[in-house]
Amino acid sequence: MQPIVVEHIHKSFGDLKALHDISFTVDEGELFGLIGPDGAGKSTLFRILTTLLLADKGNAQVNGMDVVKHYRTIRREVGYMPGRFSLYQDLTIEENLNFFATIFNTTVEENYDLIKDIYEQIAPFAKRPAGKLSGGMKQKLALCCALVHKPKVLFLDEPTTGVDPVSRKEFWDMLQRLKTKGIPILVSTPYMDEAILCDRVALMQKGAIMQINTPANIVKSFGMPVWAMKANNMFRLIHDLRAFEGVNSCYAFGEYLHVTLHTDLDSIKAYLAPLGHEGLEIKPARPGIEDAFMQLMQEQNELT
């Protein structure tokens, strides 16, 4: 049985199409990522799957049960960490965790093995109110609370947004360990670099899924060579490249620009030569998820 099945889900808020014909499945024990910026529809989808919102059209099953008919059972069996920090700010770490355990008719001790790894990192602050925790610690507590009743499916809506790179890395390490315990996880993130940590991802933008695949296959399907370019004055280099019709796309990527071409490399070199860019460097680059995402976005924008 596939723990999450989504079939042709649509949802609008007034004129705004929040979700448009969304279909995908998550396999047993899979870590599946919804990758996309704010406004892509990720949270709306989470709310539909966790039975908090009704879709306009389409079906979805979680753990084999329909999200509309069996909403009561689903609510008992899934763990959900919403995008906005939703624990009780004036309860301590300990109190929050006990509260959520009680709500689900269990105890912290009963499933302690599941949260042990994560809880030990915040245990020194057990008596501190949740509102006084750092961003990284809040995320860890929220994850513990979502796990305390040993859910059969885990939903994590943007668990790493606004969290610094160190805490983000720690959080993903924890997810990898959870995965080994066999819990299927649906996780969303606006950070493209986190896509490679998932088994499969759906790239989402403006309420639609642009592509579903493994991160490796998404990168493989990019389909055109990417060139890394840099010069001492990057601002001028960007302008000059964008002004040239042989350039298909030109985006900043950290230290270098990533450039794709309609034409061959020699003509771009010939174009740049008389413009006198100091420190000009051109070399082949390996495209990443973010390159693929932007290419798909461009295609989507051209269609609409």
Added chain:
Amino acid sequence: MNTHAIVTKDLTKRFGDFIATNAITFEVGQGEIFGFLGANGAGKTTAMRMLCGLLRPSSGEATVAGYDLYTQTEQIKKRIGYMSQKFSLYEDLTVKENIRFYGGIYGLSNQQIKQKTQELLARLQMEKEERQLVSSLPLGWKQKLSFSIAVLHDPSIVFLDEPTGGVDPITRRQFWDLIYESADKGVTIFVTTHYMDEAEYCNRISIMVDGKIKALDTPAGLKKQYNADSMNEVFLQLARAKS
């Protein structure tokens, strides 16, 4: 002194026994894009609030746009722009009303506001949306609008606190185009971000760990010093080292 937009010496802020910002010393040149990085809780926000004249330092010295951080905070506030992801624009005012409101706050004349409004809307290609409520705009547009309003009064420095969180990758880059454009005109950019690729776009970067500046150099210099391929690696090495 005026060639430096920001100069600090041993700038410190204590809250009771806790030292949030611990004797930080650095200079930012006029027109420089300066990345101010650090883990959550490293003391970035406290430092930034002091530099904006919103929080009085416990000790140390600093000038911002040539004005003293203890005695001339009102002058500082007039010479800086500020934008953060959390607070930027009034959602229930239209695009045009927001521009007018901030123009008024910064003491621009009606004539100036009118002219600036036209320029700004044209540059962002938002003429058609001028009567729309800000709440109805996509996040990326809001952020670009918010930045343009933060530099409406031609400040000498603009402080950007995680301006691009959650924004799509294309808009994120368009946002940086705006930053480059302003820096090119001589505006100093002081920016925090959790996107390490954006750290690479800065002229220089400081990395704060536990209230102190642990590293300060160009992105290339830092990568060399820490023998790392990316700023992400540099950041992980530094921020990890503490615990």
